[in-house]
Amino acid sequence: MAGLKYLLLGLVAGLALGVVVSRSADALLAGVKSECLISSGKFAQPPKPGEKPSVIVGLDAQYPPFTQMLPNGSIVGFDVDVMKRVGEACGFEPMFKAWDWSTIINALVSGDVDVIASGMTVTAARSEKVWFSIPYYAYNHYLVVRAGIGGSAEELLKKGLKVAVQTGSTADMLAEKLKQEGYPITKLGYESYPAALKAVLEGVADAGIFDSAFLEPYLRQYPETATGIRIVSSIGPVKTYAIATRPGDKWLRDCINRELEKLMETPEWEALLRKWGLG
Numbered sequence: 208m209a210g211l212k213y214l215l216l217g218l219v220a221g222l223a224l225g226v227v228v229s230r231s232a233d234a235l236l237a238g239v240k241s242e243c244l245i246s247s248g249k250f251a252q253p254p255k256p257g258e259k260p261s262v263i264v265g266l267d268a269q270y271p272p273f274t275q276m277l278p279n280g281s282i283v284g285f286d287v288d289v290m291k292r293v294g295e296a297c298g299f300e301p302m303f304k305a306w307d308w309s310t311i312i313n314a315l316v317s318g319d320v321d322v323i324a325s326g327m328t329v330t331a332a333r334s335e336k337v338w339f340s341i342p343y344y345a346y347n348h349y350l351v352v353r354a355g356i357g358g359s360a361e362e363l364l365k366k367g368l369k370v371a372v373q374t375g376s377t378a379d380m381l382a383e384k385l386k387q388e389g390y391p392i393t394k395l396g397y398e399s400y401p402a403a404l405k406a407v408l409e410g411v412a413d414a415g416i417f418d419s420a421f422l423e424p425y426l427r428q429y430p431e432t433a434t435g436i437r438i439v440s441s442i443g444p445v446k447t448y449a450i451a452t453r454p455g456d457k458w459l460r461d462c463i464n465r466e467l468e469k470l471m472e473t474p475e476w477e478a479l480l481r482k483w484g485l486g
Contacts, residue, residue, distance in 0.1 A: 248455025261300045264290050265320030268305035269399035272424045272483035273326035276305055285483040286324045292470055297462040309375030312336055315451055323451035328377040338454045340463050342447035346420035348381055350439040353407055360440045367391035371403035371412035378416035381443050408435045424484035
């Protein structure tokens with residue numbers, strides 16, 4: 208009987224401990240779930256039948272051939288054409304809005320714009336705040352100097368050059384990384400890649416870092432500029448562009464991904480690349 212008594216006491220204690228452990232586990236899982244929950248966004252659900260919502264597309268006004276505001280105020284570019292086609296397929300009206308590139312991520316997070324489609328590079332830091340679509344274009348960074356300046360990239364970077372970049376761009380981030388690695392460069396920030404390139408041509412900066420996706424089409428369009436610079440080499444790893452969305456806008460992101468993937472598999476995609484000098 209004593210053995211049975213101790214067995215029963217052991218079972219009761221085990222059950223009590225199991226309840227405590229179970230409740231602790233549930234509480235822990237609840238905490239994990241609460242941290243993983245994402246608030247439902249403005250475009251979390253598809254629009255109701257008959258509705259065609261407006262989606263504000265944030266962009267860089269001076270990033271040809273992807274996005275550019277012309278003197279008459281119209282906005283054109285590869286990404287503009289892409290978003291018009293995606294919007295038509297998804298059932299929304301893209302409304303294009305130029306924004307300062309150095310603060311455009313904050314504009315998306317705060318709701319001033321609804322997506323960013325303007326040759327935006329996928330980075331770890333940006334991905335902490337926004338969710339990206341599937342990638343649609345790959346490129347390199349180029350180190351560029353004025354024509355007549357010789358030397359390899361390593362030799363030039365060790366000289367303590369003044370390097371022009373677009374503020375807030377991945378070229379800006381790369382220049383900062385080079386400084387952290389010990390290269391004695393001075394970084395000069397500009398509002399756009401064309402402005403940074405002008406600084407190199409005019410001798411305000413010794414060198415510049417540019418996306419190949421911008422520089423190659425730009426030099427084909429303005430061949431006289433090509434005679435004033437030298438592309439030293441590509442630096443850093445290959446990067447990709449994608450469309451940035453808010454985490455809670457699931458329907459919008461899913462539709463962009465679906466229609467973007469479809470478009471990329473058609474001859475129309477190649478035609479758009481050729482149209483904007485990217486093919």
